[in-house]
Amino acid sequence: MFDTHELGRRPGALQRLSRTVDAPKDFGIADVIGVPQGAPVELDLRLESVMEGVLVTGTARASAEGECVRCLEPLRHEVAADFQELFTYPDADDRGRTAEPVDGEEDEDRLFLEDGMFDLEPVLRDAVVLALPMQPVCRETCAGLCPDCGIRLDENPDHHHDAVDIRWAALQGLAETIQDGEKDNMGGAEVGVDEKQEK
Numbered sequence: 001m002f003d004t005h006e007l008g009r010r011p012g013a014l015q016r017l018s019r020t021v022d023a024p025k026d027f028g029i030a031d032v033i034g035v036p037q038g039a040p041v042e043l044d045l046r047l048e049s050v051m052e053g054v055l056v057t058g059t060a061r062a063s064a065e066g067e068c069v070r071c072l073e074p075l076r077h078e079v080a081a082d083f084q085e086l087f088t089y090p091d092a093d094d095r096g097r098t099a100e101p102v103d104g105e106e107d108e109d110r111l112f113l114e115d116g117m118f119d120l121e122p123v124l125r126d127a128v129v130l131a132l133p134m135q136p137v138c139r140e141t142c143a144g145l146c147p148d149c150g151i152r153l154d155e156n157p158d159h160h161h162d163a164v165d166i167r168w169a170a171l172q173g174l175a176e177t178i179q180d181g182e183k184d185n186m187g188g189a190e191v192g193v194d195e196k197q198e199k
Protein backbone atom coordinates (compact mmCIF):
# COMPACT_ATOMS: atom_id res chain seq x y z
CA MET A 1 0.00 0.00 0.00
CA PHE A 2 1.21 3.47 -0.85
CA ASP A 3 0.27 6.68 0.85
CA THR A 4 -0.64 9.80 -1.13
CA HIS A 5 -1.24 12.14 1.81
CA GLU A 6 2.15 13.75 1.43
CA LEU A 7 1.40 14.40 -2.22
CA GLY A 8 -1.82 16.18 -1.43
CA ARG A 9 -4.77 16.73 -3.71
CA ARG A 10 -3.70 19.87 -5.46
CA PRO A 11 -3.64 19.01 -9.20
CA GLY A 12 -0.15 19.21 -10.61
CA ALA A 13 1.59 18.21 -7.39
CA LEU A 14 4.36 15.71 -8.01
CA GLN A 15 6.18 13.25 -5.82
CA ARG A 16 8.94 10.85 -6.74
CA LEU A 17 9.83 7.92 -4.59
CA SER A 18 11.94 4.83 -4.72
CA ARG A 19 11.16 1.81 -2.65
CA THR A 20 12.07 -1.84 -2.51
CA VAL A 21 9.22 -4.24 -1.77
CA ASP A 22 9.03 -8.02 -1.39
CA ALA A 23 7.65 -9.85 -4.38
CA PRO A 24 4.17 -11.19 -3.64
CA LYS A 25 3.06 -14.73 -4.34
CA ASP A 26 2.60 -15.87 -7.98
CA PHE A 27 4.57 -12.97 -9.36
CA GLY A 28 5.10 -14.20 -12.90
CA ILE A 29 3.89 -16.77 -15.39
CA ALA A 30 2.92 -19.96 -13.59
CA ASP A 31 5.30 -22.87 -14.20
CA VAL A 32 7.34 -20.88 -16.72
CA ILE A 33 9.15 -17.97 -15.14
CA GLY A 34 8.55 -15.66 -12.22
CA VAL A 35 10.00 -13.57 -9.44
CA PRO A 36 10.29 -15.77 -6.33
CA GLN A 37 8.06 -14.77 -3.46
CA GLY A 38 9.90 -12.42 -1.11
CA ALA A 39 12.57 -11.46 -3.66
CA PRO A 40 13.28 -7.73 -3.84
CA VAL A 41 11.34 -5.65 -6.36
CA GLU A 42 12.82 -2.20 -6.85
CA LEU A 43 10.28 0.47 -7.59
CA ASP A 44 10.79 3.93 -8.97
CA LEU A 45 7.53 5.81 -8.81
CA ARG A 46 6.27 9.17 -9.88
CA LEU A 47 3.00 10.23 -8.33
CA GLU A 48 1.12 13.03 -9.93
CA SER A 49 -1.97 14.60 -8.46
CA VAL A 50 -4.64 15.11 -11.13
CA MET A 51 -8.25 16.21 -10.94
CA GLU A 52 -9.76 12.74 -10.60
CA GLY A 53 -7.07 11.13 -8.50
CA VAL A 54 -3.43 10.18 -8.56
CA LEU A 55 -1.60 9.13 -11.70
CA VAL A 56 1.13 6.64 -10.87
CA THR A 57 3.93 6.11 -13.37
CA GLY A 58 6.82 3.85 -12.61
CA THR A 59 9.27 1.10 -13.28
CA ALA A 60 9.67 -2.17 -11.42
CA ARG A 61 12.94 -4.10 -11.56
CA ALA A 62 13.39 -7.64 -10.32
CA SER A 63 15.18 -10.87 -11.04
CA ALA A 64 12.96 -13.65 -12.34
CA GLU A 65 13.82 -17.33 -12.28
CA GLY A 66 12.70 -20.06 -14.60
CA GLU A 67 14.06 -22.66 -16.93
CA CYS A 68 15.03 -22.63 -20.56
CA VAL A 69 12.21 -24.03 -22.71
CA ARG A 70 14.76 -25.65 -25.02
CA CYS A 71 17.38 -27.19 -22.74
CA LEU A 72 15.57 -27.05 -19.38
CA GLU A 73 18.54 -25.45 -17.63
CA PRO A 74 17.68 -23.00 -14.85
CA LEU A 75 17.93 -19.38 -15.91
CA ARG A 76 17.66 -15.90 -14.52
CA HIS A 77 16.01 -13.03 -16.30
CA GLU A 78 16.33 -9.42 -15.18
CA VAL A 79 12.97 -7.83 -15.75
CA ALA A 80 12.24 -4.12 -15.97
CA ALA A 81 8.55 -3.36 -16.32
CA ASP A 82 7.07 0.07 -16.95
CA PHE A 83 3.55 0.85 -15.89
CA GLN A 84 1.12 3.72 -15.55
CA GLU A 85 -2.14 3.67 -13.69
CA LEU A 86 -4.69 6.18 -12.52
CA PHE A 87 -6.07 5.70 -9.03
CA THR A 88 -9.33 7.58 -8.73
CA TYR A 89 -10.77 9.35 -5.70
CA PRO A 90 -13.99 7.53 -4.81
CA ASP A 91 -15.74 10.89 -4.39
CA ALA A 92 -14.54 12.07 -7.80
CA ASP A 93 -16.32 9.23 -9.52
CA ASP A 94 -19.10 11.32 -11.06
CA ARG A 95 -16.79 13.99 -12.32
CA GLY A 96 -14.45 11.40 -13.80
CA ARG A 97 -17.28 9.70 -15.57
CA THR A 98 -18.34 12.77 -17.50
CA ALA A 99 -14.76 13.63 -18.39
CA GLU A 100 -13.94 10.19 -19.83
CA PRO A 101 -15.64 8.40 -22.68
CA VAL A 102 -18.51 6.31 -21.42
CA ASP A 103 -17.25 2.77 -21.43
CA GLY A 104 -18.63 0.03 -19.23
CA GLU A 105 -15.44 -1.97 -19.18
CA GLU A 106 -13.34 0.95 -18.16
CA ASP A 107 -15.48 1.44 -15.09
CA GLU A 108 -14.87 -2.09 -13.91
CA ASP A 109 -11.14 -1.81 -14.42
CA ARG A 110 -10.89 1.43 -12.57
CA LEU A 111 -8.75 1.46 -9.44
CA PHE A 112 -9.57 3.62 -6.48
CA LEU A 113 -7.76 5.39 -3.69
CA GLU A 114 -8.89 4.31 -0.26
CA ASP A 115 -8.31 6.95 2.40
CA GLY A 116 -5.51 8.31 0.25
CA MET A 117 -3.85 4.87 -0.04
CA PHE A 118 -3.50 2.76 -3.15
CA ASP A 119 -2.58 -0.85 -3.70
CA LEU A 120 -0.03 -1.25 -6.47
CA GLU A 121 0.19 -5.03 -6.39
CA PRO A 122 -2.27 -5.89 -9.21
CA VAL A 123 -0.71 -3.20 -11.40
CA LEU A 124 2.78 -4.52 -10.72
CA ARG A 125 1.76 -8.09 -11.37
CA ASP A 126 0.23 -7.26 -14.76
CA ALA A 127 3.26 -5.20 -15.77
CA VAL A 128 5.80 -7.83 -14.74
CA VAL A 129 3.90 -10.67 -16.39
CA LEU A 130 3.75 -8.65 -19.62
CA ALA A 131 7.48 -7.94 -19.46
CA LEU A 132 8.46 -11.58 -18.94
CA PRO A 133 9.23 -13.86 -21.87
CA MET A 134 6.56 -16.49 -22.54
CA GLN A 135 9.24 -18.80 -23.92
CA PRO A 136 12.36 -18.06 -21.89
CA VAL A 137 15.65 -19.31 -23.30
CA CYS A 138 19.03 -19.44 -21.56
CA ARG A 139 20.41 -17.69 -24.64
CA GLU A 140 19.05 -16.94 -28.07
CA THR A 141 21.26 -19.51 -29.75
CA CYS A 142 20.44 -22.34 -27.35
CA ALA A 143 20.30 -25.50 -29.45
CA GLY A 144 18.19 -27.36 -26.89
CA LEU A 145 18.28 -31.10 -26.35
CA CYS A 146 18.92 -33.95 -28.75
CA PRO A 147 15.46 -35.27 -29.64
CA ASP A 148 16.80 -38.85 -29.63
CA CYS A 149 18.80 -39.08 -26.43
CA GLY A 150 18.15 -35.81 -24.54
CA ILE A 151 21.78 -34.73 -24.33
CA ARG A 152 22.34 -30.97 -24.13
CA LEU A 153 23.54 -29.92 -27.59
CA ASP A 154 25.30 -26.71 -26.55
CA GLU A 155 27.70 -28.76 -24.45
CA ASN A 156 28.17 -31.34 -27.22
CA PRO A 157 28.40 -29.37 -30.44
CA ASP A 158 29.55 -32.37 -32.50
CA HIS A 159 26.85 -34.65 -31.19
CA HIS A 160 24.77 -36.53 -33.71
CA HIS A 161 23.45 -40.00 -34.29
CA ASP A 162 24.12 -42.21 -37.26
CA ALA A 163 21.46 -41.90 -39.89
CA VAL A 164 19.64 -45.03 -38.74
CA ASP A 165 17.29 -44.28 -35.93
CA ILE A 166 18.03 -46.23 -32.76
CA ARG A 167 14.48 -47.47 -32.37
CA TRP A 168 14.26 -48.53 -36.01
CA ALA A 169 17.56 -50.38 -35.63
CA ALA A 170 16.18 -52.14 -32.58
CA LEU A 171 13.21 -53.35 -34.61
CA GLN A 172 15.49 -54.54 -37.39
CA GLY A 173 17.63 -56.41 -34.90
CA LEU A 174 14.54 -58.03 -33.45
CA ALA A 175 13.36 -59.07 -36.91
CA GLU A 176 16.72 -60.70 -37.67
CA THR A 177 16.64 -62.56 -34.37
CA ILE A 178 13.25 -63.95 -35.25
CA GLN A 179 14.32 -64.89 -38.79
CA ASP A 180 17.23 -67.14 -37.88
CA GLY A 181 15.71 -68.63 -34.82
CA GLU A 182 18.34 -71.34 -34.36
CA LYS A 183 20.96 -68.68 -33.85
CA ASP A 184 22.11 -68.36 -30.26
CA ASN A 185 20.20 -65.88 -28.24
CA MET A 186 21.86 -62.59 -29.01
CA GLY A 187 19.61 -60.78 -26.56
CA GLY A 188 19.22 -57.07 -26.77
CA ALA A 189 22.96 -56.56 -26.72
CA GLU A 190 23.34 -56.69 -30.47
CA VAL A 191 20.50 -54.45 -31.44
CA GLY A 192 22.32 -51.22 -30.81
CA VAL A 193 23.76 -49.53 -33.83
CA ASP A 194 27.34 -48.48 -34.03
CA GLU A 195 27.31 -45.27 -32.02
CA LYS A 196 30.72 -44.15 -33.14
CA GLN A 197 30.49 -40.47 -33.95
CA GLU A 198 31.91 -39.07 -37.10
CA LYS A 199 33.58 -35.76 -36.92
Ligand SMILES: [Zn+2]
Nearest residue numbers: 068071138142
Ligand atom coordinates in the same frame (compact mmCIF):
# COMPACT_ATOMS: atom_id res chain seq x y z
ZN1 LIG B 1 18.84 -23.40 -23.12
Ligand SMILES: [Zn+2]
Nearest residue numbers: 146148149150
Ligand atom coordinates in the same frame (compact mmCIF):
# COMPACT_ATOMS: atom_id res chain seq x y z
ZN1 LIG C 1 21.49 -37.69 -29.15
